[in-house]
Amino acid sequence: MSKTIIVHYINNxxxxxxxxxxxxxxxxxxxxxxxxxxxxxxxxxxxYEIAAxxxxxxxYFGEHMEEATERILKLIRPYGPQLFIAGPAxxxxxxxxxxxxxxxxxxxxxxxxxxxxMYEENPGADMFRRDLIIIKTKNSAAGMRQAVRKMAAAGEKxxxxxxxxxPEEEGYLExxxxxxxxxxxxxxxxxxxLLVRKMRGEECTTEYPMPVFDRVPxxxxxxxxxxxxxxxxxxxxxxxxxxxxxxxSSSATKYGIYSIKGMDHMDxxxxxxxxxxxxxxxxxxxxxxxVPLDVLREMESEGVIGGLADYxxxxxxxxxxxxxxxxxxxxxxxxxxxxxxxxxxxxST
Amino acid sequence: MVKExxxxxxxxxxxxxxxxxxxxxxxxxxxxxxGIPYPLGDPNLGEDKSxxxxxxxxxxxxxxxMTPVEEQTVFEK
Numbered sequence: 001m002s003k004t005i006i007v008h009y010i011n012n013x014x015x016x017x018x019x020x021x022x023x024x025x026x027x028x029x030x031x032x033x034x035x036x037x038x039x040x041x042x043x044x045x046x047x048y049e050i051a052a053x054x055x056x057x058x059x060y061f062g063e064h065m066e067e068a069t070e071r072i073l074k075l076i077r078p079y080g081p082q083l084f085i086a087g088p089a090x091x092x093x094x095x096x097x098x099x100x101x102x103x104x105x106x107x108x109x110x111x112x113x114x115x116x117x118m119y120e121e122n123p124g125a126d127m128f129r130r131d132l133i134i135i136k137t138k139n140s141a142a143g144m145r146q147a148v149r150k151m152a153a154a155g156e157k158x159x160x161x162x163x164x165x166x167p168e169e170e171g172y173l174e175x176x177x178x179x180x181x182x183x184x185x186x187x188x189x190x191x192x193x194l195l196v197r198k199m200r201g202e203e204c205t206t207e208y209p210m211p212v213f214d215r216v217p218x219x220x221x222x223x224x225x226x227x228x229x230x231x232x233x234x235x236x237x238x239x240x241x242x243x244x245x246x247x248x249s250s251s252a253t254k255y256g257i258y259s260i261k262g263m264d265h266m267d268x269x270x271x272x273x274x275x276x277x278x279x280x281x282x283x284x285x286x287x288x289x290x291v292p293l294d295v296l297r298e299m300e301s302e303g304v305i306g307g308l309a310d311y312x313x314x315x316x317x318x319x320x321x322x323x324x325x326x327x328x329x330x331x332x333x334x335x336x337x338x339x340x341x342x343x344x345x346x347x348s349t
Numbered sequence: 350m351v352k353e354x355x356x357x358x359x360x361x362x363x364x365x366x367x368x369x370x371x372x373x374x375x376x377x378x379x380x381x382x383x384g385i386p387y388p389l390g391d392p393n394l395g396e397d398k399s400x401x402x403x404x405x406x407x408x409x410x411x412x413x414x415m416t417p418v419e420e421q422t423v424f425e426k
Contacts, residue, residue: 216352218377218421219360222414233350236388279386286396288403289387295404305411315350322374329353336359343414344354344361345407348371349388 003049004159007081008037009072009102011095014141015055023094025057027068029075036144040085043152048159051079054102058094061101068098069105081112083159088117088147089124091139096124104131113158117147118173125173133164134173174209213322228342231309233332235317235325236283236290236349237275238266248316249276255315255328257335260308265294277318278349290347309341317348351376362410364388372421378413379423380406 012022014035033041033050041050054072061068076084084106086099096118103114117135118125125134135154137147150171157164167174183190190207197204222228239247245256263270266287273283273290288294291312299305313332317325336344352375354361363376366388371379382388389406390399405426413424 213373213375214352215375216355216377218418219355219358221417222360225411225414233354235350282387282392286390286392286399289390289392289399292389292403292407294400295407298404299407299411304408325350326353329350332350333353333357333359336354337357341359344359345410346351346354346361346363346376347382347388348363348365348367349382349385 003047004082005079006040006044006048006050006083006085006155007076007079007106008033008040008050008053009084009086009099010035010037010053010055011061011089011092011098012055012057013092013095015053017055023057023059025055026060027054027056027071027075029054036088036148039144039148040152043148044155048083048156051081052076056098058092058098061098062094065101069102072102073105073109076106077110081106081110083155084110084112084114085151085155086114086116088135088137088144088151089119089122090117090137090141090143090147091119091122093123096122097127098124100124100128100132100134104128107132113155115151115155115158117151120173129173130175130177133158133170133175136167136171136173222343225305225343226303227306229307229309229340230296230305230343230345231336231339231341232291232293232296232312233344233346234290234312234314234348235320236314236347237273237316237318238271238283238287238290238312238314239274241270241272243272243274247274247314249274250316250319252316252320253324255313255332257311257313257332259311260291260293261310263293264297266291275316275318275349277316283349290349292345292347306342309336309339360414362413364406364410368423372423375421377418377421378416379421380410380413381423381425382406 012025030053034053037050037053086103089096089099099116103116107114117137119139135150137143194204271287273280283289300308351363362378363371364380364382365371366382366385368381390403
């Protein structure tokens with residue numbers, strides 16, 4: 001039986017090619033297993049062969065990402081690998097980013113399973129956990145033995161096309177993927193079981209972990225709102241009649257920027273709501289309930305505010321992923337900055 | 350969206366119906382709105398009163414924008 005061919009990627013340090021002073025080393029190829037590859041080869045056993053090892057300095061990779069990736073792909077192509085393994089990188093940040101970058105490139109180029117390993121707080125972990133199977137390791141090479149064992153087990157499954165179970169079972173970093181399956185117990189029973197366990201003070205693991213939200217420190221206040229231009233942003237789903245850009249009524253994938261120039265209120269002849277998460281009857285009659293244009297215009301003419309943007313920015317908040325919302329925000333702030341907007345009122349239903 | 354606006358350096362106030370959600374996602378200046386189907390106003394009270402409520406909420410939002418905060422702050426009427 002022919003062996004399953006593995007190509008392994010490691011950095012200069014793990015190859016024994018020197019420490020920090022060798023981090024500028026360009027990609028090189030060695031036949032067979034090197035460094036941690038020897039332990040991997042042993043864990044994989046007779047049916048597998050680490051045919052080649054690519055070694056690259058972390059600084060070199062970081063400073064020449066595209067070029068290094070191209071060169072490494074060229075180096076490994078002749079071996080026709082069936083499985084690619086990078087690292088493990090533990091908590092080495094540059095190494096982690098290199099492992100993730102090259103593993104993803106190999107997967108895209110050769111359509112073979114790839115695998116890497118990192119400590120949870122390695123910056124490469126957050127960058128690649130959605131795209132790759134990253135085996136969870138300790139924060140230093142002291143965790144090599146465990147890492148190798150888990151990587152070999154997962155690698156074997158990947159190579160044989162076996163079913164990869166959840167992150168807990170296989171020991172990889174959570175990827176944010178939900179897989180549907182039929183549980184032998186229905187949800188209500190499981191919920192009560194969980195509650196009973198919690199009340200007994202026993203271990204209880206949620207079936208639906210909440211996302212972790214980052215924080216932004218509060219900005220200093222606006223000195224004087226009568227001197228700045230204000231823009232309104234809303235997640236309340238207000239759009240021009242007919243919803244010209246087809247913004248979804250839930251789980252939005254886009255936002256819109258619409259003119260309110262020359263208008264003294266949100267007229268129901270001009271605007272409607274497409275939000276699928278609340279009773280639209282009231283807002284349909286009076287969209288000012290979500291975009292308070294009528295009172296902002298009054299305040300503008302009274303000089304309470306310095307001015308109002310000629311547009312409002314809108315999307316549907318219901319069911320919309322925080323990832324999409326973040327993307328919308330990152331995108332439209334460029335316009336707000338270009339237009340010298342001094343403050344934003346964001347309304348949510 | 351609130352955080353990305355603030356991250357970009359533009360002070361922002363979130364007029365939100367469900368304050369716990371606003372707190373969870375990380376808005377720093379929060380003004381509680383009236384109700385889910387009518388966040389700024391109350392159409393049940395007639396147009397004039399509804400608009401007056403709206404004006405007061407926007408005034409509170411402007412006040413929030415001009416108030417220094419060290420942490421997430423909910424501005425109640």
